[in-house]
Amino acid sequence: MHRPRRLKAPVTREKLIEAAGEIFAEKGLHGTSIRDITQRAGANVASVNYHFHDKFELYAQVLRRAHEGIVAAMSRPLTAKTPEGRFRELITAMLKSALDPSRPKWQTRVLGRELFQPTPVLDLMYDLVRPTAHRLSQTMGEMRPDLSFQQLTLAAAGVVARAVFHVYHGHLVQRMFPAAPEATPDELIEHVVEFSLAALRGLQAPPACGQNHRPRSCRATAKRRANAAHARRVR
Amino acid sequence: MHRPRRLKAPVTREKLIEAAGEIFAEKGLHGTSIRDITQRAGANVASVNYHFHDKFELYAQVLRRAHEGIVAAMSRPLTAKTPEGRFRELITAMLKSALDPSRPKWQTRVLGRELFQPTPVLDLMYDLVRPTAHRLSQTMGEMRPDLSFQQLTLAAAGVVARAVFHVYHGHLVQRMFPAAPEATPDELIEHVVEFSLAALRGLQAPPACGQNHRPRSCRATAKRRANAAHARRVR
DNA sequence: CGCGCTGTCAAACGCGCGTTTTAAACAACC
DNA sequence: GGTTGTTTAAAACGCGCGTTTGACAGCGCG
Numbered sequence: 001m002h003r004p005r006r007l008k009a010p011v012t013r014e015k016l017i018e019a020a021g022e023i024f025a026e027k028g029l030h031g032t033s034i035r036d037i038t039q040r041a042g043a044n045v046a047s048v049n050y051h052f053h054d055k056f057e058l059y060a061q062v063l064r065r066a067h068e069g070i071v072a073a074m075s076r077p078l079t080a081k082t083p084e085g086r087f088r089e090l091i092t093a094m095l096k097s098a099l100d101p102s103r104p105k106w107q108t109r110v111l112g113r114e115l116f117q118p119t120p121v122l123d124l125m126y127d128l129v130r131p132t133a134h135r136l137s138q139t140m141g142e143m144r145p146d147l148s149f150q151q152l153t154l155a156a157a158g159v160v161a162r163a164v165f166h167v168y169h170g171h172l173v174q175r176m177f178p179a180a181p182e183a184t185p186d187e188l189i190e191h192v193v194e195f196s197l198a199a200l201r202g203l204q205a206p207p208a209c210g211q212n213h214r215p216r217s218c219r220a221t222a223k224r225r226a227n228a229a230h231a232r233r234v235r
Numbered sequence: 236m237h238r239p240r241r242l243k244a245p246v247t248r249e250k251l252i253e254a255a256g257e258i259f260a261e262k263g264l265h266g267t268s269i270r271d272i273t274q275r276a277g278a279n280v281a282s283v284n285y286h287f288h289d290k291f292e293l294y295a296q297v298l299r300r301a302h303e304g305i306v307a308a309m310s311r312p313l314t315a316k317t318p319e320g321r322f323r324e325l326i327t328a329m330l331k332s333a334l335d336p337s338r339p340k341w342q343t344r345v346l347g348r349e350l351f352q353p354t355p356v357l358d359l360m361y362d363l364v365r366p367t368a369h370r371l372s373q374t375m376g377e378m379r380p381d382l383s384f385q386q387l388t389l390a391a392a393g394v395v396a397r398a399v400f401h402v403y404h405g406h407l408v409q410r411m412f413p414a415a416p417e418a419t420p421d422e423l424i425e426h427v428v429e430f431s432l433a434a435l436r437g438l439q440a441p442p443a444c445g446q447n448h449r450p451r452s453c454r455a456t457a458k459r460r461a462n463a464a465h466a467r468r469v470r
Numbered sequence: 471c472g473c474g475c476t477g478t479c480a481a482a483c484g485c486g487c488g489t490t491t492t493a494a495a496c497a498a499c500c
Numbered sequence: 501g502g503t504t505g506t507t508t509a510a511a512a513c514g515c516g517c518g519t520t521t522g523a524c525a526g527c528g529c530g
């Protein structure tokens with residue numbers, strides 16, 4: 001109780017998290033045994049229950065570690081002047097960070113699993129994606145202030161879907177279109193940007209508001225328009 | 236060997252597959268125990284090993300059943316005359332069949348799990364998506380014969396991504412944009428169609444071929460153009 | 471009826487799991 | 501060196517898992 005004497009070795013902790021991350025990413029929480037983990041980490045079976053209370057706490061730590069790694073790679077400020085430029089920056093940040101080979105691959109996968117197998121730690125996943133999604137829809141709203149809120153949300157969700165899907169299910173695309181040459185990350189980014197921009201430019205705005213129908217969406221749109229106008233004035 | 240005497244009861248088989256489908260969809264292969272399944276089915280523990288050889292064979296049968304259900308719901312012929320019409324039909328068929336409440340929900344989920352946890356039965360998933368993806372990219376190619384093969388493939392993959400993502404990760408969209416009103420299936424279909432069509436119209440074709448650069452993609456594009464021209468002539 | 475076959479059931483087997491226990495090795499301070 | 505607290509190691513525990521067993525009921529048929 002006197003002083004934190006721990007000068008020696010939380011190195012086992014690190015090796016456990018790393019090994020656990022790799023195997024959890026591959027086989028999931030239920031498909032992974034503590035003996036698998038400790039064997040890969042070169043540690044004893046009891047080490048998991050010593051350093052973490054139990055298997056689930058280790059799993060939670062693994063997810064937290066993955067979360068930190070991805071957030072660190074993804075939260076750079078946007079510098080571009082035009083909305084189009086910021087849009088491109090966002091897409092690039094998303095995909096570059098997800099595909100960055102210098103970060104261990106399990107960090108992306110282990111979090112992606114939560115999408116299908118929600119454990120109590122799923123909120124980390126939400127916290128991870130929400131700010132990016134928010135910046136995305138906001139940027140898109142600056143480009144098309146005339147679109148309805150729902151149109152923007154659905155469009156932004158579509159862009160996120162495109163990125164997430166490729167990261168996690170790229171192999172499926174490969175198998176769906178076997179004749180297609182695999183796109184490089186740069187080509188993919190370029191395509192997502194161009195595709196989305198083309199769609200965004202071409203989308204039809206909802207009928208003018210202030211009329212007799214669609215009161216809810218029109219109210220939201222009106223507010224958004226006011227906000228956009230305010231932002232323009234401030235800048 | 237004389238005659239198929241089985242007049243009595245393969246009803247337990249059915250109850251097992253149904254119960255197993257529900258629990259597999261919820262907890263995955265490793266997270267589900269035979270005792271869970273047999274209890275929900277109102278059968279004995281040994282029934283799984285009697286009717287199927289082991290747990291994995293039951294899982295395979297569950298996947299096969301889900302596969303049949305979805306294929307039956309999705310493989311209707313396209314009747315529309317214009318490519319836009321057929322495009323809309325395809326999107327509608329994809330999402331309507333995936334969200335059809337008259338089909339048990341586990342059929343969709345249990346197959347979707349294979350995307351993250353590939354088991355040896357994963358090929359079913361590919362066979363499921365490939366024909367739709369093929370029809371999709373072909374229809375899109377008819378609308379824009381000037382686009383490169385890779386552009387079309389990426390665009391089609393984007394559309395599939397949009398649909399699949401919403402089916403499996405709709406809850407994430409809900410959490411990303413909590414302020415957004417949840418889109419009804421019809422609104423979603425409408426948006427995916429309009430968004431994709433707008434993008435498809437706005438995409439820039441690659442620089443004219445026959446020049447000195449990009450030989451591969453240009454060759455493919457040239458072939459596609461020839462095919463499209465041929466199709467037009469035949470029709 | 472006796473016989474063979476199908477399907478069900480309770481009970482048990484063996485194994486691997488997560489976890490606990492116990493003791494020893496180690497490092498820092500007196 | 502002795503003491504104290506931290507970290508590792510080996511072995512064991514209890515439990516739930518997938519699977520197997522053996523007995524038994526229903527049923528068509530000679």
